[in-house]
Amino acid sequence: MKKSLFFTIALLFGFVFIFSSIPIEAQAKSTFVTIGTGGVTGVYYVVGGAIGKIVNQKKDIYNLRVTVESTGGSVFNVNAVMAGDLEFGVVQSDRQFQAVKGQKEWEALGPQKDLRAICSFHPESVVLVAGDDTGIEKFADLKGKHVNIGNPGSGQRGNSIDAFEACGINWEKDLRAEGLKADESAKMLNDGRIDAFFYTVGHPNGSIKEATSGGRKVHFVPIEGKCIDGLIAKYPYYAKAYIPIKHYAMARNKEDSPTFAVKATFCTSAKVSDDVVYAITKAIFDNLEELKGLHPAFEMLKKEEMLQALSAPIHPGALKYYKEVGLIK
Ligand code: GLU
Numbered sequence: 001m002k003k004s005l006f007f008t009i010a011l012l013f014g015f016v017f018i019f020s021s022i023p024i025e026a027q028a029k030s031t032f033v034t035i036g037t038g039g040v041t042g043v044y045y046v047v048g049g050a051i052g053k054i055v056n057q058k059k060d061i062y063n064l065r066v067t068v069e070s071t072g073g074s075v076f077n078v079n080a081v082m083a084g085d086l087e088f089g090v091v092q093s094d095r096q097f098q099a100v101k102g103q104k105e106w107e108a109l110g111p112q113k114d115l116r117a118i119c120s121f122h123p124e125s126v127v128l129v130a131g132d133d134t135g136i137e138k139f140a141d142l143k144g145k146h147v148n149i150g151n152p153g154s155g156q157r158g159n160s161i162d163a164f165e166a167c168g169i170n171w172e173k174d175l176r177a178e179g180l181k182a183d184e185s186a187k188m189l190n191d192g193r194i195d196a197f198f199y200t201v202g203h204p205n206g207s208i209k210e211a212t213s214g215g216r217k218v219h220f221v222p223i224e225g226k227c228i229d230g231l232i233a234k235y236p237y238y239a240k241a242y243i244p245i246k247h248y249a250m251a252r253n254k255e256d257s258p259t260f261a262v263k264a265t266f267c268t269s270a271k272v273s274d275d276v277v278y279a280i281t282k283a284i285f286d287n288l289e290e291l292k293g294l295h296p297a298f299e300m301l302k303k304e305e306m307l308q309a310l311s312a313p314i315h316p317g318a319l320k321y322y323k324e325v326g327l328i329k
Pocket residue numbers: 037038039041042043044045072073074075091092124153154155156200201202
């Protein structure tokens with residue numbers, strides 16, 4: 001009796017030891033972090049997913065577990081990273097600049113002093129898609145139309161408002177502006193419930209493909225002219241760009257459509273530890289070839305260029321990696 005009790009207790013201890021030792025070990029090894037992205041049909045979501053895939057597959061090397069969250073976009077991500085709700089966020093370069101300087105959306109809040117840059121990714125152009133039957137052929141034709149200018153929290157909303165202001169159009173009075181999420185735009189346009197929508201995004205993009213290949217014939221509206229040239233000259237984060245038509249064979253346009261562009265960047269907070277930021281930076285750069293294979297928008301990425309378009313100070317964890325590999329002297 002005594003003997004069997006002894007064995008039962010020993011067995012019990014054995015189980016407790018084996019099972020409790022697994023989670024404790026895993027916990028000690030991996031830090032859980034979340035990346036804020038954008039709508040599920042955007043490129044940010046793919047960027048986050050690609051980083052997550054690489055890091056989670058090699059969690060023994062990087063000691064990180066990445067979760068990816070679909071969010072409202074750039075502005076949401078900056079604010080969530082600053083609030084400590086997310087460790088990382090994909091953010092348009094113009095938004096990073098404005099947050100650091102306390103401009104536009106951050107005018108009331110002031111400079112976001114703890115915002116830190118890690119790197120930049122693909123270029124994103126401001127896309128304006130309109131139904132062929134709407135009569136919207138140039139930017140000024142948006143007057144009186146029903147347009148999704150982007151949800152609050154998105155990057156495109158600021159870009160479309162900048163373009164309206166530069167071209168002397170009062171977006172609150174001169175048109176019927178909607179603040180819908182990018183995921184909803186293509187269907188709304190196809191169903192005839194809006195005339196046009198804006199989306200600042202990398203290419204090729206699923207939402208734009210959906211919009212251009214639906215039942216309603218659509219086209220890209222050129223965003224160009226003196227007012228847009230003035231806008232690009234005024235702000236350091238805007239550059240002239242074209243929407244590569246090769247990705248959207250079903251759109252009416254036959255040539256690349258002119259517009260302006262920014263870059264997608266990767267941000268964090270000064271409060272996130274150097275070790276965590278070092279690990280994620282290393283994961284991105286050491287596996288860049290694999291990352292490039294995960295979306296055509298990444299194909300053109302070059303390590304040196306990934307340190308451009310950053311206006312927040314580079315996080316010390318990322319800096320350590322860049323110095324180690326000679327990307328920064
Ligand atoms: N540029 C968009 C934004 O900041 C998101 C684009 C994407 O999800 O790829 O809201």
